[in-house]
Every structure is written in structure tokens, then in C-alpha cells.
Amino acid sequence: MIWQFDILLLTLVVVCGFVSLWIKDLMGAVIVFGAYSFLMCLVWTGMGAVDVAFTEAAVGAGVSTIFFIATVFHTSRTIRYNKWDLSTKFFSSIICILMGFFLMVAIGDFPAWGDALSPVNNNVAKYYLENSMEETKVPNVVTSVLADYRAFDTMFETGVVFVASLVIFTLLLQSDGRKKLMKSAFQKVSFLNVSESLIIRKACGLMVPFMQLFALYVVVHGHYSPGGGFQGGVILGASLILLSMAYDIKKVFARFHMKFMIKSLAVGVLIFAGIGLICLILGGNFLDYSALSKLFPSMGSIKSRYNAMLWVEVGVALTVMSGMFAIYTSLSSNGKFEEGL
């Protein structure tokens, strides 16, 4: 961690957040908020949290800003002038100041920032750092804890993405749109006849394969470098988002249809949970990957953990990819799945 960067960046972050709440033009606010997540990514890299930074880079820069822009696109951009509502402002400032006071009081009680001897850095985390290499043979401790020691959390985290996409898809899709969507399954759409600018089309067309290749690298190389299923999945989803911005949603659906998307959403989580279930059937506890060595005796229990983690990451990536794309298509086309942003 580098304290000089940290102080400068955090000051910028606070200013940026404040301004994005302050300005009256929603589009501007959303774009400033994009800068907020860029800076947050740098803050986390500065503190050595590379996986979190990668996730923030993928989510903040790639996806959540686009969600905001899509919402502003389909609603209104202007903020209506409100009368100065004294009681609400007074009430909420009292609450905020009270909360701030409470939190500030407790700060004096914390171990200093960056103290290597604090309880957080010693109790459980120390065990992971010292034993993960022996028990799983995965150098990236974040991946091994994410996909093995606390795999149950990660399974439900993937479940959250599934639930969110299902909720958004169900609620935005109108009943007439639903019938049209089912009819249009896998029909042939010409990729030549599009209205978008040539530059965007060509540039995005060139970018997309490289992005997908890079995403696959991130997924499978998560054991040795920052990254893993979630980050790779978001980048894969972002490549599809890019494609559907360069052409339109219908043309992407010709290759990757809605039906398929909903299925792959569920299949991703099912791969994860299914591996856990196989372990249970083979006589271990749920998600105890070492039980898989009964199925493949040539792998020891450590090797089977290593491999099972890889497959789990693939499942996560599948769900996250289709989840991000499903959320984008629903939000950007307001549930019509035709033109998009």
C-alpha cells in the first residue's frame, strides 16, 4: 500500500461522489459517477486488493455506467426543480450527522491503517495465507478461498446474479413482446443492413474477438493471476454488450438467443451446485472437492480440488456473462429487445 496515492485518490473520490450527487443534469451525474468507479479501482489497487480492483474495473467501468446511461435514456434526463423542503432536509441531515458521529467515535478504537498485527490480519486470514498453497496448490489465495474455503458464499453470490437477471427479465418483458420474442427464435438476420456508423461497427468488430479471448484467459488463469470466473464473465458479457451496441440487440440475438441466455444463466449456477452435489453423493460433505478423487483415482485430493475449482469458475463465468447481458438487454431496450441503446 502506498499512502501518498491513497490520500490523493480518496480526496478525489469524495469530491467526485459529491459532485455526482450535486449536478442537476442526470447524464452528467452518471458520467461523473463513471469516473468515481475508475478512481475506486485505483484505490483498491493501491491497497493490494487486485482481484477487487479487477472486479471494480470490469463492473464499474464496463457495466454499471452503461446500466445508468440506459436508464437515463429511457426515462428523463432533467431533474425537476423541487421546492426547498425544510423538514425533510432537516430530518435527513440530523440522521446523517448522528450516524457520522457514531461511526467517527468508534474510529479511535481501531487498529491503525496498515497495521500488520491487527486481529483482522492474524486470526483467520493468516491461516489461509500459510496453508492454502499446501492444501490446494493454487498460488492466488483469493481464488482458493473464494472457490474452496468459502465456496458456499460464492455459490449464493452467483445465485444473486441469477435472481437479479430473472427478476429484471420477468418484470420488464411485456406480454406482447414475449410472443414476438419466441417467434423470432434463431431467424436469419443479415448483418450487413445496419444504420450505425461504419467506424463504430468496424472498431467494435475488431475488438470483440480479442476481448473474448482475453476473458477466457482471465477465467482459466485465475489460479495464478488476478481474475477468475466473475471478472472473466463480466468481460465476456461486456463483449456481447459492445456487439449489441455496434449493431443492435436483434442481430446479437440471432447468434445468442434469449431462450439460450436464460438457460445458460441457470446452467452456470447448476454447474457450481452440481459439482457440490457430486461431492455429496461420493460421500464427502457438500462442496468438499477432495471427494472427487474417488471418481478420478489418478488425481490426489489436492489435484482434484485444483481442477474442481477451475470448473466452478467456468460455471460462475457462464452465469455472470449471461446475467450481465440479460440485464443490459432488458434495461437498454426497456423490455422490447429490439433496438437497444
Place this chain on the structure above:
Amino acid sequence: MADQFLVLIVLFPLFVGLLIPIIAYFNKSVVWPLAILSLIGSFWAVFNTATQLLKLDPSSSISYYLGNWMAPFGIEYVVDRFNIMVLFAIICVSLLTTIFAKQVIEKELGDNAANFYSLFLLFITGLLGITITGDAFNLYVLLEIASLTSYGLIALGRGRALVATFNYLIMGSMGACFYLLGVGYLFIKTGTLNMDQLYDVLPLLFDSKAVLVGFVFIILGMWVKMAFFPLHSWLPNAYSLAPTAAACLMAPLMTKVSVYVMIRFMLNVFSTEYVYSVLTINNIIVIMSSIAIIAGSIYALSQKNLKKMLTFIIVAEIGYMVGGVWTGHVDGIRGAIYHITADAFMTLCLFMAVGCIVYRVGNDKLESLKGIFKKMPITMICFLVGGFSVIGIPPTCGFFSKWYLISGAFNSGAWYFIIALIISSLINAVLFFRIIEIGFFGAMSNEKPDYKSLQSIKFNEVPINMWLPLVIVSMILIILGIYTNEIMTNFILNIVPMM
């Protein structure tokens, strides 16, 4: 197999919930039976866990290590005599609701039915997980699963449901974030997330300010989630506008599970010593809950809409439980714990009955209930059993929980809480007798009864899979009441440490 039951409780609804979107593309008619099968499987697992648990020593618990990593390093599932009761309540309520809900879902949701079932099962998974987990962060993730699904379920409702859902989303995320922040304050002082280990480590840190702030924020987060009185604003609209099936599931369970989490943290993470001796805020919170009870009852009295009235009764009931726990007397805590189970079934009974009425009558305004006793006798008798239980009339379980709560308040000298309980019971009596008056005698007070129109009303009961669960729930209410003593000695006595 015998030692895997704990995880199977969660796995059945999880897998079926994930499979339903795929299966629905091939055959929509198997979705409902599948959902019921998965819940029966889960019920079977809960039942087996309970039989295992009852063979053991009363104060012991069963642990399950996910991924076979020992407790502070992996995630632990724990079942003891406290949460086995809550698990039973959750699984019974969700099973009965699912059986009940078939026609209602088809009528209200049409095309969205399959996705609705998927969200429904994942919501149940979240609640079961919250109840059973022994890890503070795992609880947050499951809380978010339950919240996200409930946003989706409520937003599928009619009319202003969208705006209600948005308010719920803002408040709910705030509550979950407060919880996460509180856990962070404990984590920075202890370095562990496992509840058992926190219980062992925290007594050394009782004078630390960070632990105090952590405790306050965890309790505050749970108060937002359970709609404790000043923070209740999201609940009435959200639950009264949700689809009937979703309301039947959510109203009994979501708030009660939050109360469970609060009590869990008070008893099994922070000790009773910390909550009642080191902190001296008992009286303030009991006064707050007295206000909550009275305010909830008065709001309920002013409603003209049956569902809205019931939602305000829920707000008052939350006051019972919070106040009972914070009286700091053993009887009060026991009463509150017993009331979690009892209230889940009471609320279920009332909401199901209202669901039946809406299914036949078409709306839930009080005026349209004229002559309802003749038209739907079974539904209305069950509704009355639920109502009597809320009022607290002896053979039903509501009486016994109220009795324990009053005894706890009496022993700790909280007379205002007793007054609030009595006032609330009286108001509830007024509420339900008003419904009896309208439904049985068929007229508002100053209107002459129109006998001819009453004669023409025909017997028109709901289908059997709707009234049968309702009858079962009202039987459960009476059975719980009769066996109160057994439940107390077998389950609740051992969880609350003597003070």
C-alpha cells in the same frame, strides 16, 4: 447420508428453483408438483434433523462443515433447539402456501407463473439459509438473496406495487448495508466471522466502542428489515400490494426471520451479560416497542382495507417480540421466541383467508364482506381462529405467548409494556368483531340489513387445495396452544440462559 440432512434442507429448494426456468420451456404443468416435491424433501430433512437433535443433550447442537473445512476457516451450519423451531415454521408455512397458491398464481400472474415459482423457491432457500447458518457473512449473502427475490415477488403485484417496491429496495438495502457494516466493526476487532468464535472472543472486548457501534448497527439493520415502528414505512404498501401468494409467504416469514436473527445475535453472539448488563438501554427500547404496538394497532383500526389492516397488525406484533426480548427477563425472552413460531402461523392463517376472500369476492374492502359467512363458511371460521389467536383467546397459541410476554414485563417492572399489550389486544378484538359483524349480520351499523339479498347468497367455497391448507393452519394454531408446555420444556427452556 445421515449426517448430510443439514445441507439437504437448503439444497432441495435451491436446485428445483434453479431448474424451473429450464423445465418450464418444455412443460409448464410440472412446475407446481415439482415445487411441492422439493419442499416435501426439505421438510423430510428438517424432520430427520429434529429427531437427531432430540436424541442429544438439550443444550447441544449439530454442526455441519461445508466443504469439510473446520469452523472458523470454512462456513459452518448449526442447528440447535432454537433454530429447529424456526426451521419447522418456515418449512411448514412455505409448504402450505405452495399448496394453497396454485390457482391464485395462475389467476394473478398468467405467463409469469414459472419464473414466479423459481423466485418463490429461491426466497425460501434464502430464509432457510439465514436461519441455519453459523457464519455472519454468509448470513448477509443469504439475506440479499431473500431480499432480491422479495423485491421481484412484490413488484409483480398490482397498482402501486412498483413504487412500494422501490421504497422497499432502498430501505432494504440500507438495512442489509447496516448489518454488513456492523459485522465489519466486529470483524475489525476480532478477525473472525464465525458466530461461535465471536461468542468466545467478544467478552474480552466488552468495553470497546467499536463493538458497541457494531452491535448498534447490526440491531438497526435488523430493525429496518423487520419494520420496527419508526422504520416500518415500507411494509404496509409492499405487503398489501404484492401478489396474494407472495404476501402469504412473505408476511409471515421475512419479518420473523429478522427477529430471529436479532435474538440470535443478542443471545449467541453477544452474550446476555453484554446486552442486559453492560448496555443499559433496555427501558428505552421497551418504551419504543410499546409505542410501536399502540401505533400499529391504531393504524390498523383506521384502515378500510382488509390486507392493509393485517399489515399494520404485523407492525404491532413486531413490537411484541422486540419488547419481549428487551425486557431482560427470562419469561419475556421465552415469550418472544415462542411468539416467532406462533405469529408466523397466525399471520399465515389470516393472509391465506384473505387470499381466499379476494379469490372469490374480487377485492378486499371491508364493505364487500357482507354475508361472507354464508358464502364461504370454512374460510371464515379459519379466519376467526386466526383472529382469536391474534387477540389472545385461550385455546389458541396467541394467548400463551402473550401470557409469557406479560409475565416477563411484570417481573422486570415494565408496566407500560403491559398496558400496551392490553390496549393492543382490545383494539384487535374490536377489529375482528367488526369483521364478524359485517360478515355475519351483513350490515354496517346504521344501515338496515337487506335480508333478501342475503338470502340469495349461495354457498361458494374455494377449491379444496385452497381451503385444506387453511384448515390445517388453524388446527396448528390450536395444537400449538394446547402443547405450549411441551414446546417450552423441550425447546425454549434450554436456549435462554438463566439470569
Place this chain on the structure above:
Amino acid sequence: MVNFFIFVGIIILILMMVVFYRVLKGPTVMDRLLGVNVIGTKATVLLVVMGVIFERVDMFVDIAIGYGLLNFIASIGAAKYFQHHKVLQPRSQWEEDLTKS
């Protein structure tokens, strides 16, 4: 050597602050958008510089590539927004609102 790179990083951060002024002040949205893009490019460089300071460049390059691949998606989204709406300045609209109410 580490101190040198920290110095480089701080210079980049100060350059970012200069651009940041335009993001915060920017009379039109286009100014903000361009500013955010420039911050994005600077951030990519800063990520690599941090990698050098941590002596783990091989790990940080991954993040930098991911960042570079993704940070123009928002710009394209905003560009498509303006292609449809063709208004850079909503001020006139909400001033109208102001006078009406």
C-alpha cells in the same frame, strides 16, 4: 527506484486532477465525457506504475488490459445516447420547468 515511481505516480495523479477540474466544472456533458476518458487512460498507466512499485508488473498488466478494453464502453453508450437525443445541454429544459412551476 521505488521513490522515483511513486513520484511519477503522483505527477500522473496531479495531471488527473487538472482534467478532473473539467469533469467537475464542465459546462456541457461532452466536456465531462472527454475528461472521464482522459482519466481512464491515465488510470491505465497508473495501474502499471503501481505494478512496478509492488514489483509485480506481470499481475497488474492483466488488470490494465481489462481496464483498457472496458473503459470505452461507457463512452460509446453515451455517444449513442447523444445520437438519439441530439441535445448536449438540458439546462434550457429544466429552466422551462422552473418557470412553469
Place this chain on the structure above:
Amino acid sequence: MFEYLITNYNYMVVVFLMMMGLWAMIAKKNLVKKCIGLVIFQTGIILFYISMGAKNNSTIPIIDPKYGEAAINYANPLTQILMLTAIVVGVATLGVGLMLVQRIYKEYGSINEDRILEKFK
């Protein structure tokens, strides 16, 4: 004083961010602004967790023989994992919130809380 500022600066920023987010969630009338407030609030908590896992003179938590096996040389992985989960949950909640904003606009023609409430009357 300077020393105290450096050792606690992150936690102070956390408090500021959370106050800002809470203010936006309660006091702002525009629904999109409320969503922005929600994300700022969540980022505050994420910053809190990551800050508590930072270590002086440590490298990223990817084991490399060059830095030895002692835990003191690597940053804390546990807080990072918890926050990975929290970020995902945050994005999911944000998506659902924005979906609701779009639906509300479609039904009521406004994303201002006051104006929506006026339409109910």
C-alpha cells in the same frame, strides 16, 4: 496530528461516503439520484473492509517464492473475498433498482418522487 490523519484517513473517508450516500437515499427526490446514493453507500462499506485488510510493506495476496511464505508479506485475502461478493450483490441490487425506475417512468411518466405521489391522489 499528521500521523493520526494518515493512519485513520481511510476510515474518515468511509464515514463521509456513508453520510453522503445516506443523505442521497433519504433526501433526494429523484429516483436515479437515489440509486447513485445507494451505490455510494455500498462503496463506503467496501472501502471500510478493504482498508482493514491493508498491510504496510506487503505485496498482493498471490503466493510467490520470491517473497517467502510468511503471512506478513502478503495483503489480507479474506476481506477481499468478502468484498468481491459485496460488489456483485451491489451490481445486482443496482440493476433491479434501475429496472424499477424504468417501469415507474413507463407507468407514471415521471421519476420524481413528489410528482409520482401527486399522481396517486
